[in-house]
Amino acid sequence: MGSATIFVVIIMVQYYLPVGMRYASLEERKEFYTNEFDLFKVSEWLGTQTGRIKFAVIIGRHTKIYPEKYREDASTTIIVDEYKNLKDVRSQVLEFLPEAVYYDRNVYNQNDQCIGQELAFDLDPENITCPIHGTLADKMKRLQGLSFCELELEMVQKEAIGLFDFLLKRFREIKAVYSGRGFHLHVLDKEAYAFTIQQRQKLAEEVKATGIHIDDWVTAGEMRLIRLPFSLNGLVSRIVLPLTRGELKKFDTVHDPRVLPRFLNKATF
Numbered sequence: 467m468g469s470a471t472i473f474v475v476i477i478m479v480q481y482y483l484p485v486g487m488r489y490a491s492l493e494e495r496k497e498f499y500t501n502e503f504d505l506f507k508v509s510e511w512l513g514t515q516t517g518r519i520k521f522a523v524i525i526g527r528h529t530k531i532y533p534e535k536y537r538e539d540a541s542t543t544i545i546v547d548e549y550k551n552l553k554d555v556r557s558q559v560l561e562f563l564p565e566a567v568y569y570d571r572n573v574y575n576q577n578d579q580c581i582g583q584e585l586a587f588d589l590d591p592e593n594i595t596c597p598i599h600g601t602l603a604d605k606m607k608r609l610q611g612l613s614f615c616e617l618e619l620e621m622v623q624k625e626a627i628g629l630f631d632f633l634l635k636r637f638r639e640i641k642a643v644y645s646g647r648g649f650h651l652h653v654l655d656k657e658a659y660a661f662t663i664q665q666r667q668k669l670a671e672e673v674k675a676t677g678i679h680i681d682d683w684v685t686a687g688e689m690r691l692i693r694l695p696f697s698l699n700g701l702v703s704r705i706v707l708p709l710t711r712g713e714l715k716k717f718d719t720v721h722d723p724r725v726l727p728r729f730l731n732k733a734t735f
């Protein structure tokens with residue numbers, strides 16, 4: 467045994483997140499949303515939506531980092547649906563300084579009735595069975611349900627490419643989004659917004675039959691919130707970034723400068 471055992475032990479101890487990934491502090495969240503959050507790019511992303519969009523924030527559910535006055539609401543999903551424009555949304559985000567910002571994939575009409583839902587797929591590294599760290603159940607047993615390694619990120623990226631190609635056979639307008647952990651695939655074709663729950667479930671089954679692991683809750687529509695592109699993922703200090711098929715193929719999840727907020731010391735990457 468000897469050296470082999472020690473090698474595994476070292477990896478287990480270090481296993482938490484890939485190098486450079488860490489929680490963002492309140493000051494860093496403030497700096498990001500004040501100086502770096504690109505409202506123009508956000509509006510471009512949301513421009514494909516036709517109805518009114520609701521946003522949501524989670525202040526400190528996972529990080530336990532929150533402004534003292536929001537202690538009571540740190541783990542609550544707070545819906546932001548009263549705003550004048552995106553600048554106003556940013557002001558509200560700056561008030562809460564959340565670890566995560568989402569938007570609601572449901573599309574609403576003037577009377578707040580849901581008239582459709584953006585079709586999306588969620589691929590997470592913790593669902594990947596890692597040759598070193600095992601299955602999600604193994605990780606949960608060690609209380610590492612939110613942890614992942616670079617190998618898992620690489621594997622989930624391959625799944626995202628596979629899913630992208632699968633979806634291209636059915637749809638035209640597809641975007642991948644790097645969430646700071648895993649990947650989301652968004653289908654922006656008009657007809658996909660009108661899909662019924664049954665159609666979404668059937669599509670999810672077809673995807674899983676190809677061996678790709680996705681989160682059913684997102685595809686079937688029960689989990690309506692999805693991370694807002696260009697927001698900060700405060701669990702790992704990464705900017706959420708949309709990617710084309712070509713960009714996804716070459717994308718370096720850990721080192722790509724486009725996903726590194728300025729507050730990280732980029733010299734270390």
Ligand SMILES: [Zn+2]
Nearest residue numbers: 596599615618
């Ligand atoms: Zn792993």
